[in-house]
Amino acid sequence: MRVGVDRDRCCGAGQCVMSAPAVFDQSESDGLVLLRQGWAGSAVRGDVELAVALCPANAISVEDDAGKA
Amino acid sequence: MTGTHTDESTVTLPAARGACPFAPPPAYGEARRRSPVSPMSLWDGTAVWLVTGHQQMRTVLLDKRFSADARVPGFPFLSPGRKQLLTKATPSFLRLDDPEHSRLRRMLTGDFIVKRAEAQRPQIQRIVDEVLDRMTGHGSPADLVRDFALQVPSRVICLLLGVPYADHQFFESQTSALVDLSTPPEEIKAAMAELTGYLTRLAERKRREPDDSLLGRLVARGELDEAECAAMGMVLLVAGHETTANMIALGTLALLRHPEQMARLRAEPSLMKGAVEELMRYLSVVHFGLPRAALEDVEIDGTLIRAGEGVLCMLSEANRDEALFQDPERLDITRDARRHLAFGFGVHQCIGQPLARAEMQIALETLLRRLPGLRLAVPYEELEYRTDKAVYGVRELPVTW
Numbered sequence A: 001m002r003v004g005v006d007r008d009r010c011c012g013a014g015q016c017v018m019s020a021p022a023v024f025d026q027s028e029s030d031g032l033v034l035l036r037q038g039w040a041g042s043a044v045r046g047d048v049e050l051a052v053a054l055c056p057a058n059a060i061s062v063e064d065d066a067g068k069a
Numbered sequence B: 001m002t003g004t005h006t007d008e009s010t011v012t013l014p015a016a017r018g019a020c021p022f023a024p025p026p027a028y029g030e031a032r033r034r035s036p037v038s039p040m041s042l043w044d045g046t047a048v049w050l051v052t053g054h055q056q057m058r059t060v061l062l063d064k065r066f067s068a069d070a071r072v073p074g075f076p077f078l079s080p081g082r083k084q085l086l087t088k089a090t091p092s093f094l095r096l097d098d099p100e101h102s103r104l105r106r107m108l109t110g111d112f113i114v115k116r117a118e119a120q121r122p123q124i125q126r127i128v129d130e131v132l133d134r135m136t137g138h139g140s141p142a143d144l145v146r147d148f149a150l151q152v153p154s155r156v157i158c159l160l161l162g163v164p165y166a167d168h169q170f171f172e173s174q175t176s177a178l179v180d181l182s183t184p185p186e187e188i189k190a191a192m193a194e195l196t197g198y199l200t201r202l203a204e205r206k207r208r209e210p211d212d213s214l215l216g217r218l219v220a221r222g223e224l225d226e227a228e229c230a231a232m233g234m235v236l237l238v239a240g241h242e243t244t245a246n247m248i249a250l251g252t253l254a255l256l257r258h259p260e261q262m263a264r265l266r267a268e269p270s271l272m273k274g275a276v277e278e279l280m281r282y283l284s285v286v287h288f289g290l291p292r293a294a295l296e297d298v299e300i301d302g303t304l305i306r307a308g309e310g311v312l313c314m315l316s317e318a319n320r321d322e323a324l325f326q327d328p329e330r331l332d333i334t335r336d337a338r339r340h341l342a343f344g345f346g347v348h349q350c351i352g353q354p355l356a357r358a359e360m361q362i363a364l365e366t367l368l369r370r371l372p373g374l375r376l377a378v379p380y381e382e383l384e385y386r387t388d389k390a391v392y393g394v395r396e397l398p399v400t401w
């Protein structure tokens, strides 16, 4: 699936980094989300879905491989 | 202002707890089973909405039409003292809305990233070991609240802010006056003034003598005036001290009351991360409900909340919502509890959570490892609880080992 983040919405809570460290990172200067990779394979799919559910600011979006949300 | 609900099922807050000290007041669960958004009234008769469903709470806390600003009409106050405290001239970002909230919060987010909390583990471990050395050095019994649980987060926050250790005692007495709902308004005001004055002087000192502490770096940014710097220090102290302390103490008690799970955790320390999430869910120590006020009319799950009405998001109930947690009244350190809302939700979700998690994991792991004979020094039935405080917990926890 494709993964997108909205840094304007992000409040730096770090739930994404805890859930899917292979995909998400946080900037050391402003604490906001950074993408390590914009695409998540099946191995980390569950982790990314958890990150979407836990993100308190609705800042993560995913789109499955067929292109629909 | 709003009137009072006429519905006879109205719940008055704070409702009394039942027989189990770990469970929230039964009236909140009954309200949740009736409706995830239900009417209730406050100490002064003001009508507010009690939000108890997990999904509904996420919706409310994500919606910018609900304000966290205490100066907004309809904002629910939990006592006369809290009203005084929260309507002061310079609110911290906890009680501001975006964009002002996010401007201030983002000055700190870099200090609270997951990586930094992970890097601070050795320092936290050292603090925990020192505090435990001192406690055991005095011999048993000890009060685990005073001699351990309150010491650890206090020292961690002071380290973070760059508060000299000599001033820690002063901090503990002032911050406990602030969160005590029975403290008269004048005393709350006095404690606020003492702490704000101290932090303002500390900020001035760090402006002259820069250091690498959170407060030192905040001052060095040059974006904040003195009052804002003091407000930042205040919110970190108040928000991070008694919350973490009560989770450590009440968490220890919960494990002592579930000896088979405590034994399992001792044998398999790798379960600690998940166990802390479950303890957060099960205990939900921020127990009076997160306050918000509607800026516009909003419909939540079929209930119309009008502009100028208050809501209280009862975290303990979202954390017992059967839609998410099977058999929610049971402590189970092996369940996946990560969707709990004990740190809140939305843009105000706890900024200190990576640090709080590291503190709780290290404190509990160290206690279990170093004190294999840890047990209560008084009958369980004699323990008293912080039912009247903004952060729930056990008042004293006499233990031996």
Ligand code: HEM
Pocket: B068, B093, B094, B095, B105, B157, B235, B236, B239, B240, B241, B243, B244, B247, B285, B286, B290, B291, B342, B343, B344, B345, B347, B348, B349, B350, B351, B352, B353, B355, B356
């Ligand atoms: C187990 C311990 C803790 C618990 C249960 C806890 C709980 C919470 C909750 C529920 C909120 C949301 C309040 C709201 O939305 O109205 C919050 C916010 C906050 N917490 Fe924590 N907290 C803990 C530890 C800490 C620590 C260690 C710090 C800092 C050193 C901290 C700093 C803050 C701050 C600054 C906010 C306000 C964030 C904002 O408004 O954007 N907390 N906390």
Ligand code: SF4
Pocket: A005, A009, A010, A011, A012, A013, A014, A015, A016, A017, A024, A026, A032, A033, A054, A055, A056, A057, A058, A059, A060
């Ligand atoms: S979980 Fe959401 S708000 Fe938190 S850092 Fe990640 S993207 Fe930002």
